Amino acid sequence: MTIETDPSVGAQLASALAACGAKRPDELLSSNLTSVHVLWQCILAMRTGDESFGSELLHLATNPSVHWAIRRTAIWASGRLPSSDSLLKIAPTVLAESTPLTIDDDENFHCHLYLGDLLENGIADLLGSGETAFLELVQSILDTWWKDLLWKDNLPAPAEAARWLHSALIADPTPAGIERLRNSLHVPLLHAAVVRGYRIRNMPEEIEAVLANASSVWLAVKCLTERRKIGRDDPDLAPRLRKILAASALGDVPLLIRVVDETEASAGNSAATPKLPSIDPPAAPASRILSYAEVIGALLGKKDLDLGHDQPLALEPIDATEMQRLISLADPSNDPRSGVTKFTPALTFTSKGHLVSQETWTSTGAMTPPERLRPAIAAANRFDLPTPWHDERLRSSWNTAYVTQFLGSLGAQADDKRFYQVLETHADIIVPVLGKFGGERTVKDFLDDRLIPALKRCAFLGGHDFFEALCSLSRYTISRPALPLLSTLLSRFASHLDGYQPGEPDDSVGLWRGLARLKDHPMFREIPRWRKTLEKTLRANISWFHKRDIVRILEADAGSYIAVENQLVREEDWAHFYQIEIDLLDKAAERLFSQLRP
Numbered sequence: 001m002t003i004e005t006d007p008s009v010g011a012q013l014a015s016a017l018a019a020c021g022a023k024r025p026d027e028l029l030s031s032n033l034t035s036v037h038v039l040w041q042c043i044l045a046m047r048t049g050d051e052s053f054g055s056e057l058l059h060l061a062t063n064p065s066v067h068w069a070i071r072r073t074a075i076w077a078s079g080r081l082p083s084s085d086s087l088l089k090i091a092p093t094v095l096a097e098s099t100p101l102t103i104d105d106d107e108n109f110h111c112h113l114y115l116g117d118l119l120e121n122g123i124a125d126l127l128g129s130g131e132t133a134f135l136e137l138v139q140s141i142l143d144t145w146w147k148d149l150l151w152k153d154n155l156p157a158p159a160e161a162a163r164w165l166h167s168a169l170i171a172d173p174t175p176a177g178i179e180r181l182r183n184s185l186h187v188p189l190l191h192a193a194v195v196r197g198y199r200i201r202n203m204p205e206e207i208e209a210v211l212a213n214a215s216s217v218w219l220a221v222k223c224l225t226e227r228r229k230i231g232r233d234d235p236d237l238a239p240r241l242r243k244i245l246a247a248s249a250l251g252d253v254p255l256l257i258r259v260v261d262e263t264e265a266s267a268g269n270s271a272a273t274p275k276l277p278s279i280d281p282p283a284a285p286a287s288r289i290l291s292y293a294e295v296i297g298a299l300l301g302k303k304d305l306d307l308g309h310d311q312p313l314a315l316e317p318i319d320a321t322e323m324q325r326l327i328s329l330a331d332p333s334n335d336p337r338s339g340v341t342k343f344t345p346a347l348t349f350t351s352k353g354h355l356v357s358q359e360t361w362t363s364t365g366a367m368t369p370p371e372r373l374r375p376a377i378a379a380a381n382r383f384d385l386p387t388p389w390h391d392e393r394l395r396s397s398w399n400t401a402y403v404t405q406f407l408g409s410l411g412a413q414a415d416d417k418r419f420y421q422v423l424e425t426h427a428d429i430i431v432p433v434l435g436k437f438g439g440e441r442t443v444k445d446f447l448d449d450r451l452i453p454a455l456k457r458c459a460f461l462g463g464h465d466f467f468e469a470l471c472s473l474s475r476y477t478i479s480r481p482a483l484p485l486l487s488t489l490l491s492r493f494a495s496h497l498d499g500y501q502p503g504e505p506d507d508s509v510g511l512w513r514g515l516a517r518l519k520d521h522p523m524f525r526e527i528p529r530w531r532k533t534l535e536k537t538l539r540a541n542i543s544w545f546h547k548r549d550i551v552r553i554l555e556a557d558a559g560s561y562i563a564v565e566n567q568l569v570r571e572e573d574w575a576h577f578y579q580i581e582i583d584l585l586d587k588a589a590e591r592l593f594s595q596l597r598p
Contacts, residue, residue, distance in 0.1 A: 025053045039070050043565055046077035047593045054078065054086040061190075062093040067179075068186035069569050072193045076586075079197030087201065091194045095210065099187045103164055105154040107217045107255055111161055112185050113574045114145050119182045124169050131166060138162035192222045192573060196582070199226040212244050220250050221576050224259045228266075228578070238264030283441065287312040287412030290376065292322055298369040299329040301336055307369060312408030312442055313376035320383045327387050330377050335370050375402060379409035382418050394429050403433040411442030419446045427454040428461055435469020447476040452485055459488045464510030467492060471517035478522060487527045489518055494533050497540040512546060519553045535563045548581060551588075561592040 025041035042060065045053040060066050061074035075094065078086035104111035118138065126134055142158035149155070156164070168181050191210075198206040204227060211223035224241065231237060241260045245251045288311050295315060297303030307313065318326075348354065378390040393402045407430070410419045423430055431454065434440050440447060455470055455477070462469075471489055474482065493515055518524060527533075534550050551567050554560035568585040 023048060024050050025056070035067055035070060038066075039073060039569065042070060042073040042077050043569075046073065046080050047590065049080050049082055051081050051083060054081055054083070057081075058086050058089055061090045064097065064183065065180070066183075068183045068190065071183075072186075072190055073569055075190060075193040075197055079200045084201055084203070087194075087197050091197075091206070094190050094194050097187045097190070098215070100168065100181075100184050101164065103156040103160060105217070106152070107154065107221065108151075108575050109188055109216075109218045110145075110149060110152070110574070111155055112188060113572065114142060115161065115165055116182060116185045116572075118165070119178065119185070123165075124173065124178045127166075127169055127173055134166055135159070135162045138165060186572075188216070188218060189572060189574075191219050195219075195222050195226050199229055202230060204230045208240070208244055211241070212248055214248065214250060217250060217253050217255060218574075220245075220248075220253070220256055221259060224256065224263065225576060225578060225580075228263050232263070233267060235267055237267065285311050287314055287408070287442075289314050289316060289412070290373075291316050292318050292326075295326060295373055295377070296329070298373060299326070299334075301369075305369065307372045309367065309372075310408075312405075312412040313373065314409055314412035314414075315376055315380040318380065320385065323377075323381055323383055324385055326377045327381070327385060330370055330374050330389065332370070332389055335368060372405075375405040376409040376412075379406060379413050379418070379422075382415065382421070384421070394426055399429065400433055403429060404439070407434060407439070408442045411444075411446070416446040419443055420450055423451075423454045427458050431455070431458050431473065432462065432466050432469050435466075435472040437472075439469075440473070447473070449477050449479050449481060452477050452482055456485050456488065459485065460492060464508040464514070466510075468510040468514035468517065471514040475517065475521055480523075483523060483526060483528075486518065486521060486523060489514075490527055490530060490533055493518070494537050497537045497542060512549060515549070515553075525557060531557060531560055531563070535560070538563070538567065551585065555585075555588040555592070558592050558595040561589065561596055564589045564592060 022044055025044045038060065041053065042057065044050070045057060057074045057078045061071050061078060063071070066074075071094075075087070075090055078090055081087075099112065101112055101115065118141070123138065126137065129137075139158045139162040142161055146152055146155065146158055155161075169178065171177070172180070195207055195210055198204075198210075207223050207227045207230070211220055211227070214220040214223060227237070227241065238260050241263065245256055245260065250256055285308075288307075290305070290313060292315070294303060294305060298305050298307075315326075374389065374393070378387055381387060381390075393399060394406075396402070410422060434443070451473055455473060458466070458470060467489070474485060474489060477485060493511065496511065524530065531554065534554055537550055538547055547567075551564065554563055564585060568582065568589055571582050571585060573580050573582050
């Protein structure tokens with residue numbers, strides 16, 4: 001490390017050494033020491049429990065000029081050292097600090113979150129546009145964000161928050177001043193890190209002491225949440241927490257009372273959360289094979305076959321001449337009228353005379369025998385004879401029901417060659433229906449690597465639902481030739497996220513369900529650069545819960561260790577959850593770190 005003169009390269013080396021070689025933080029020392037070096041020294045101390053770095057952790061954690069993420073990591077690391085001395089020395093200094101944003105009384109500190117996000121994204125650069133323009137812009141942004149919140153009664157008005165931010169920036173608009181402001185807005189996260197450290201070290205009395213002196217509902221909830229995780233089966237815990245709250249300034253806050261009530265209700269109920277049952281598509285109904293004579297009789301209206309609505313229909317083998325006759329008879333122009341005719345007495349004068357009644361015809365909506373038979377006839381057309389009515393129905397905007405019946409008949413024909421003949425011609429129509437939940441059930445026995453050419457041709461067609469269908473069907477392609485297809489689908493997912501603009505929704509169900517299908521493919525981790533592709537998407541403008549979806553995929557591979565640690569360091573746990581993302585990331589990073597150790 002001492003020979004590398006390029007700070008950026010040195011920082012990358014620091015993370016690489018921490019991941020796979022270094023045993024002590026001092027091995028990451030460099031003549032060009034950067035904040036990244038210091039951060040990874042703290043991470044390495046946290047993973048190895050190196051007591052010799054304790055004094056440096058104490059200095060970093062209690063120094064307000066240090067970046068808040070490094071301070072928090074130092075606090076976490078101090079909680080993992082064999083001795084609790086470092087954490088006990090750090091805690092009083094950190095807990096004595098306070099946030100300058102006193103107008104935010106929200107239980108989730110949303111104003112802290114959003115103003116911190118604005119600072120992170122360079123809002124201070126717009127101070128030169130003038131006070132009015134700056135305030136109008138910030139207010140409009142906060143207005144948009146505030147509208148999406150379910151609970152915002154204790155938030156300051158967007159205009160008030162904008163004025164506070166402007167005043168705070170004007171007080172010291174230098175880069176150092178802006179950095180100090182950003183760090184000060186994250187002081188509550190440092191408080192939460194201390195409380196979490198107490199929980200990790202199994203120090204319930206210290207958590208209760210912080211709760212008794214909590215100055216905000218936000219910190220009190222963090223204390224209650226962490227305290228619940230220590231001795232949750234203790235029947236005396238809830239009464240003791242009520243007593244502590246009653247003696248504090250926050251004793252009558254409904255949210256805190258509710259959290260304590262939930263703690264009491266869960267006491268003694270430490271059983272693992274039951275695994276949700278898997279949802280399997282319904283089995284395909286039994287098919288029915290029809291003779292040529294039966295189909296002719298039904299089309300001519302001479303025979304009632306009592307055809308069920310969902311039952312897949314197939315035809316016995318017939319020759320080309322018989323098929324041509326069926327195609328002609330099944331033409332919709334030959335269909336009998338199916339409806340109710342009604343004559344209503346009414347005197348009407350026309351140019352040709354008068355009428356004494358009016359005829360009306362109303363469709364019953366019932367499916368006629370020809371309608372039920374058309375998909376089966378088309379499926380049996382292995383001669384590829386022209387079938388205009390079939391092509392028209394396939395291309396219809398409301399083709400799902402017809403295509404579903406057509407697939408059912410293809411499956412009932414038990415002719416995989418005919419299925420792939422159809423797929424070759426109409427892949428863009430068949431794939432969206434085939435890839436739906438349960439859509440492939442009637443032709444499941446046909447699906448294998450022969451799907452690859454059709455899926456590759458369609459890889460960039462359609463919207464998010466089409467993408468989901470492609471990913472769902474890819475699970476039937478399990479040989480090496482499928483890798484280019486899988487790579488293309490992952491690239492399609494990533495390229496879509498690259499196009500997101502601030503404020504644009506990223507909640508397409510099909511897109512994210514498609515990724516979920518894709519990551520379950522047995523060869524997913526053989527896709528070239530799959531980790532780098534997903535790591536890049538973490539920098540996209542997507543919702544926090546979607547970022548977590550991506551991180552859960554990365555966590556499964558030891559090669560993602562650095563990415564998981566970086567995500568842990570950046571995670572901001574403002575919202576309250578019993579199962580916090582920081583714990584999940586920390587657990588995953590600890591596991592991956594152990595896997596990388598020689």
